[in-house]
Amino acid sequence: MSEPAPTQDELIRCLSELCGHGTEDAEAMTADELRRRVGCSRAALQTKLRDLHAAGRLVVSRKMVSDITGIERPQPAYRIRPEAV
Numbered sequence: 001m002s003e004p005a006p007t008q009d010e011l012i013r014c015l016s017e018l019c020g021h022g023t024e025d026a027e028a029m030t031a032d033e034l035r036r037r038v039g040c041s042r043a044a045l046q047t048k049l050r051d052l053h054a055a056g057r058l059v060v061s062r063k064m065v066s067d068i069t070g071i072e073r074p075q076p077a078y079r080i081r082p083e084a085v
Helices: 008-019 033-036 044-055
Strands: 058-064 072-080
Touching: 008 044, 008 058, 008 072, 033 044, 033 072, 044 058, 044 072
Parallel strands: none
Antiparallel strands: 058 072
């Protein structure tokens, strides 16, 4: 069973620590990468990410990630706006 969803502040802190405060898409994390780090359900994480995006604190970009077949495909990736920290 998944752990409880992180609070918005916990998610901001986690993204800041893992992605830094840079502006490069390569520093952003996909939802699956972030979900594995924080240990919550996909639905709970998506809700928190939507809230952060609506508040203007989240930068959404694309990151090339290898899928199960080894083909690289663009995936949505997230990082915190530097001024939001």
